[in-house]
Amino acid sequence: MHDHEEHDEQDSGGGAAAPARAKLFLEGRYRKLCRDLPQTVFYCPECKGHPRRRRGCARCEGFGKLTRDSVQELVGWVAGKAFGTRKHKFHGAGREDVDVRMLGEGRPFVLELLGPRTFQVDLAALEAEINRRNEGRLEVRGLHWTERQRVVVLKETPHAKEYEARVAVELAPGDPRAAQALAAARALVGTRHTIIQHTPERVAHRRADKDRERWIEFLSVELEPEVEPEVAPAPALDAAPELDAAPALDAAPALDPAAATAAANGADAAPARTYWRVRLRTQHGTYVKEVLSGDSGKTRPCLAEWIGAPCRCVELDVTAILDEHGGAEEVVEPAPADDAPFGTGI
The missing domain is CATH 3.30.70.2510 (Alpha-Beta Plaits)
Known part of the structure; x- marks a missing residue:
């Protein structure tokens, strides 16, 4: 104290x-x-x-x-x-x-x-x-x-942890391979897997350059529902502002042929992806983002390898700090009363 x-x-x-x-x-x-x-x-x-x-x-x-x-x-x-x-x-x-x-x-x-x-x-x-x-x-x-x-x-004290990750899978929602990948991921649930991780580049400045053996366990894999884009409501007819004058026809900007071709081919559109919610439990010291992406072969096996499609972690949350073996951790209780004297409850 x-x-x-x-x-x-x-x-x-x-x-x-x-x-x-x-x-x-x-x-x-x-x-x-x-x-x-x-x-x-x-x-x-x-x-x-x-x-x-x-x-x-x-x-x-x-x-x-x-x-x-x-x-x-x-x-x-x-x-x-x-x-x-x-x-x-x-x-x-x-x-x-x-x-x-x-x-x-x-x-x-x-x-x-x-x-x-x-x-x-x-x-x-x-x-x-x-x-x-x-x-x-x-x-x-x-x-x-x-x-x-x-x-x-x-x-x-080493602590296993539970995580929830939002994972982007580089397969379009309508692609038959997306359903196959999801089935492959769900087949991993409930089994503890051993992986080998080489030090990721993002932490190489503060971690030894070596291989590490770790265990991981997938708890659930759920398909994230597609979110429909919001459409702004049309303004009321009586609220439309009056136009002072119509713009001159020759004032319209010319459309660049290359830009028109790119737009027609969907070149500027974001690549179609499927998003999953993945819950997993990992050993102390596991690089979780790399468990999902593979980190260009530095983590094997990885989720991308198991499902046969590139994927990456978009968002990650730690949801539980566990004991070394993955069980619930004992929580230290606080002092018994708000007005307890200095040092009570140690």
């Missing part, structure tokens, strides 16, 4: 040790409801957010970060104000990509507050304030006191 850290630094008064710095640890779960929010501060990879180097940085235009905020900042700013500190660390039980939502019961995290000046804080009120400030983007649940050891548990 709270801890102290001794510093090696000495003050200028003759060698006395600097006062110990207190630490507080809060634990809870967060639900990320949008697709533009990283878990921790997303510093610019070029200038690293350094106050001097970020000046004139073309990558981040001097901002120092590639996103406006993060889960860490949205939680830490509110908690820091309540506890009287600007310094904090955020420890999550894994992390999702910036464009992936974290739904279900949320992802466990520990917020480490450094050097707080206030210790008596109503955590229920703090949780409500975090959620009020971030409605529609972020939600925190079950905020309670915890200890330093929980950071190690969260970091070192």
